[in-house]
Amino acid sequence: NAGVMQNPRHLVRRRGQEARLRCSPMKGHSHVYWYRQLPEEGLKFMVYLQKENIIDESGMPKERFSAEFPKEGPSILRIQQVVRGDSAAYFCASSPLQGFRNEKLFFGSGTQLSVL
Amino acid sequence: AQKVTQAQTEISVVEKEDVTLDCVYETRDTTYYLFWYKQPPSGELGFLIRRNSFDEQNEISGRYSWNFQKSTSSFNFTITASQVVDSAVYFCALGGTASKLTFGTGTRLQVTL
Numbered sequence: 001n002a003g004v005m006q007n008p009r010h011l012v013r014r015r016g017q018e019a020r021l022r023c024s025p026m027k028g029h030s031h032v033y034w035y036r037q038l039p040e041e042g043l044k045f046m047v048y049l050q051k052e053n054i055i056d057e058s059g060m061p062k063e064r065f066s067a068e069f070p071k072e073g074p075s076i077l078r079i080q081q082v083v084r085g086d087s088a089a090y091f092c093a094s095s096p097l098q099g100f101r102n103e104k105l106f107f108g109s110g111t112q113l114s115v116l
Numbered sequence: 117a118q119k120v121t122q123a124q125t126e127i128s129v130v131e132k133e134d135v136t137l138d139c140v141y142e143t144r145d146t147t148y149y150l151f152w153y154k155q156p157p158s159g160e161l162g163f164l165i166r167r168n169s170f171d172e173q174n175e176i177s178g179r180y181s182w183n184f185q186k187s188t189s190s191f192n193f194t195i196t197a198s199q200v201v202d203s204a205v206y207f208c209a210l211g212g213t214a215s216k217l218t219f220g221t222g223t224r225l226q227v228t229l
Contacts, residue, residue, distance in 0.1 A: 105217070109160045
């Protein structure tokens with residue numbers, strides 16, 4: 001059973017370009033979470049999605065950032081017109097149930113975004 | 117609001133020493149969950165343990181043990197007989213009724229020979 005798959009592992013963009021980060025949850029998981037880790041900091045919640053629905057986007061910047069989890073295919077975190085401050089590691093996690101009643105919340109290996 | 121404090125930014129020990137990583141949390145939820153994750157230099161975030169607020173039993177898994185004390189809002193993690201492979205950043209995290217985790221800032225553990 002494959003784990004949470006994130007790609008690309010590393011992504012380099014120039015200021016003003018768009019960044020698309022992909023996350024394929026574990027098989028059977030319909031809940032996806034995105035977190036951002038700035039250098040030397042802990043992970044910060046960004047958004048929680050179920051299939052075709054955004055449940056909680058309270059941690060998402062209001063501009064330039066968007067997320068989706070379509071009926072088919074991976075979840076996508078999209079950052080438009082990237083700036084240097086967007087450089088961070090972006091982690092995706094998935095779970096089969098809402099909340100933490102399940103035993104574990106599995107994280108992917110992350111995407112390291114570098115903005116030049 | 118939820119908060120997790122890991123006061124120890126960095127700890128260095130010599131192999132075979134025991135080491136305890138502290139975690140103090142704040143929450144108004146009566147039902148909540150506490151986690152520890154390990155992030156080695158490669159960057160992946162590996163799950164170590166999940167504990168719910170109704171279960172204060174301490175847990176031991178090999179060289180790892182966890183001490184959950186609601187009275188002091190702490191969930192400390194001890195590594196016995198540390199090894200070089202234990203070198204990593206360790207994160208404590210808190211989950212409540214909302215479906216998101218609040219992470220501490222992490223403790224970097226360096227184990228040397």
